[in-house]
Amino acid sequence: MKQYLINTWQAIYTVLVGMKITFKHLFVPSVTIQYPDVKQPMVDRVRNRLFVNMDDCIGCDQCARACPVNCIEIETVKSVPPEDLGKTSQGKKKALWVTKFDIDIAKCCYCSLCVYPCPTDCIYMTDSYEFSEFERNDLIYKFATLTPEETEEKKANFEKFQAEKEAKKAAAAAAKAKAAAESKPDDKKE
Amino acid sequence: MYEILTDIIGNQIVAYVIAAALPLFVFILPFALVAVLAERKVSAFMQDRLGPMRTGPYGLLQTVADILKLIQKEDIVASDTDKKLFNLAPILVFAGSYAAFAAIPFTSAYIGSSADVGIFFIIAISSLVVAGILMAGWASNNKYSLLGSMRSVAQIISYEIPAALVILTMVMLTGTLSLSEMTEMQTQYFWNWNIFGGAETGIVKILLIPFMLVGFIIFYISSLAEVNRTPFDIPEAESELVAGYHTEYSGMKFAMFFLAEYANMFAVSAIVVALFFGGYHSPFGYLGNAIGIDWLIPVEQLFWFTVKGTFFVIVQMWLRWTLPRLRVDQLMNVCWKYLIPYAFVNLIIVGILTLL
Numbered sequence: 001m002k003q004y005l006i007n008t009w010q011a012i013y014t015v016l017v018g019m020k021i022t023f024k025h026l027f028v029p030s031v032t033i034q035y036p037d038v039k040q041p042m043v044d045r046v047r048n049r050l051f052v053n054m055d056d057c058i059g060c061d062q063c064a065r066a067c068p069v070n071c072i073e074i075e076t077v078k079s080v081p082p083e084d085l086g087k088t089s090q091g092k093k094k095a096l097w098v099t100k101f102d103i104d105i106a107k108c109c110y111c112s113l114c115v116y117p118c119p120t121d122c123i124y125m126t127d128s129y130e131f132s133e134f135e136r137n138d139l140i141y142k143f144a145t146l147t148p149e150e151t152e153e154k155k156a157n158f159e160k161f162q163a164e165k166e167a168k169k170a171a172a173a174a175a176k177a178k179a180a181a182e183s184k185p186d187d188k189k190e
Numbered sequence: 191m192y193e194i195l196t197d198i199i200g201n202q203i204v205a206y207v208i209a210a211a212l213p214l215f216v217f218i219l220p221f222a223l224v225a226v227l228a229e230r231k232v233s234a235f236m237q238d239r240l241g242p243m244r245t246g247p248y249g250l251l252q253t254v255a256d257i258l259k260l261i262q263k264e265d266i267v268a269s270d271t272d273k274k275l276f277n278l279a280p281i282l283v284f285a286g287s288y289a290a291f292a293a294i295p296f297t298s299a300y301i302g303s304s305a306d307v308g309i310f311f312i313i314a315i316s317s318l319v320v321a322g323i324l325m326a327g328w329a330s331n332n333k334y335s336l337l338g339s340m341r342s343v344a345q346i347i348s349y350e351i352p353a354a355l356v357i358l359t360m361v362m363l364t365g366t367l368s369l370s371e372m373t374e375m376q377t378q379y380f381w382n383w384n385i386f387g388g389a390e391t392g393i394v395k396i397l398l399i400p401f402m403l404v405g406f407i408i409f410y411i412s413s414l415a416e417v418n419r420t421p422f423d424i425p426e427a428e429s430e431l432v433a434g435y436h437t438e439y440s441g442m443k444f445a446m447f448f449l450a451e452y453a454n455m456f457a458v459s460a461i462v463v464a465l466f467f468g469g470y471h472s473p474f475g476y477l478g479n480a481i482g483i484d485w486l487i488p489v490e491q492l493f494w495f496t497v498k499g500t501f502f503v504i505v506q507m508w509l510r511w512t513l514p515r516l517r518v519d520q521l522m523n524v525c526w527k528y529l530i531p532y533a534f535v536n537l538i539i540v541g542i543l544t545l546l
């Protein structure tokens with residue numbers, strides 16, 4: 001009988017204790033972060049979406065070679081003499097037109113290995129992490145700043161330059177050969 | 191109310207239909223809308239969350255959106271169900287909980303049915319809910335549904351006993367079965383409420399208070415069990431039974447169960463208010479009396495009734511987010527070993543006190 005009364009009392013008492021706790025929590029400010037509106041700041045060293053600052057890229061292909069999953073594709077074209085590509089912000093001279101700089105972020109494993117070798121520190125991780133797409137192809141980020149026409153132009157320029165160089169070389173070689181040929185008979189004459 | 195409507199409209203049948211539908215559209219639907227939102231907000235705040243925030247300012251339109259969604263849902267009837275019973279069950283459950291509103295006095299000017307057997311009618315008619323739940327579980331042809339409905343029926347029938355015993359106590363004290371008469375006895379100030387010993391004076395009133403309190407607690411606990419609210423939600427026990435007896439329902443039929451649950455929540459709170467807390471009476475007298483406007487009094491009464499009823503609904507939610515679910519054996523233990531003996535003792539003592 002005594003136990004019975006104790007049980008009853010404890011049942012009521014413990015329910016009241018519980019109700020007191022939940023009542024207190026009614027006035028505790030909520031811990032919810034209203035995500036798309038409010039974002040938690042990311043830590044400094046987060047690895048998320050890659051970004052390439054094309055102004056500084058010298059097209060050295062180091063990052064593409066460092067990547068373990070080969071998700072960076074770089075194509076470059078050499079500049080021809082009158083063209084001046086300017087300098088990087090660190091004072092390095094740029095000599096290559098970067099005609100293609102694609103990062104397939106769908107393949108990327110965020111290892112950050114491409115970031116370290118870059119001589120100009122122009123490829124780096126940003127803190128943006130919302131980049132879902134409907135098409136997988138949209139996840140290939142194209143960083144090259146040249147338009148396709150410009151690319152064609154640069155390629156053509158380079159080929160022309162190359163061809164001219166070849167021609168010059170050939171001409172020079174021919175001239176040399178001719179000169180040599182001419183000088184020989186001279187030798188013979190004398 | 192019915193007579194007034196007949197006078198206005200002149201057609202008895204139309205007046206009858208309107209009088210019958212009035213509480214549904216004026217009271218239960220808006221109440222369910224608000225209560226569902228309140229439930230989600232209360233639970234969120236108690237768990238340090240925010241709850242729905244996207245639909246409308248502070249998520250206020252969340253339930254409206256939910257209802258619209260429910261209306262659009264496909265009404266799925268699985269192939270192996272017992273179609274007739276399956277379709278009848280939600281209607282029966284809703285009818286049972288809606289019918290209880292007929293005998294609840296919202297104000298002195300409006301009561302659905304002024305039958306003298308008010309509270310008795312409510313106990314009787316809410317048994318329809320039991321039949322409906324059993325039907326739903328059986329017709330679903332799903333073991334979870336059946337388990338849920340069996341538990342529900344066992345629970346409701348068991349807890350009807352302590353509830354009925356407490357109601358009997360109150361009927362003995364007041365000498366009437368009609369809820370509006372009971373309310374009228376607790377008129378004027380709050381010390382005339384039954385929880386404070388009723389409108390009597392003298393030593394008996396003081397002596398009655400602890401027993402009224404016990405009666406109130408017993409009745410409140412058993413009413414929680416009768417509407418399947420936590421900690422007595424083992425019929426729905428999401429973690430064990432998917433959703434209990436309404437697992438197989440979708441769309442509007444599910445919405446009817448849902449509406450019935452919320453209507454029931456208010457119905458039992460209203461009974462608690464009418465039995466113990468002065469019904470629709472204001473605790474401090476009426477403004478209408480003070481400034482001499484007669485029609486203001488029923489409006490104030492409706493206000494007080496809603497406030498008191500809503501308060502007990504909020505306490506139900508509060509309990510729901512505080513207590514874990516009971517086990518089936520614990521459930522039966524609480525009812526048969528604790529509530530019923532206490533209710534009996536209470537009945538006898540109050541009986542003796544009323545004789546004094």
Ligand code: SF4
Nearest residue numbers: 067108109111112114
């Ligand atoms: S982070 Fe790693 S995987 Fe991604 S591009 Fe750089 S090297 Fe490749």
Ligand code: SF4
Nearest residue numbers: 057058060061063118
């Ligand atoms: S390592 Fe840096 S400079 Fe070199 S290609 Fe990659 S991004 Fe450009």
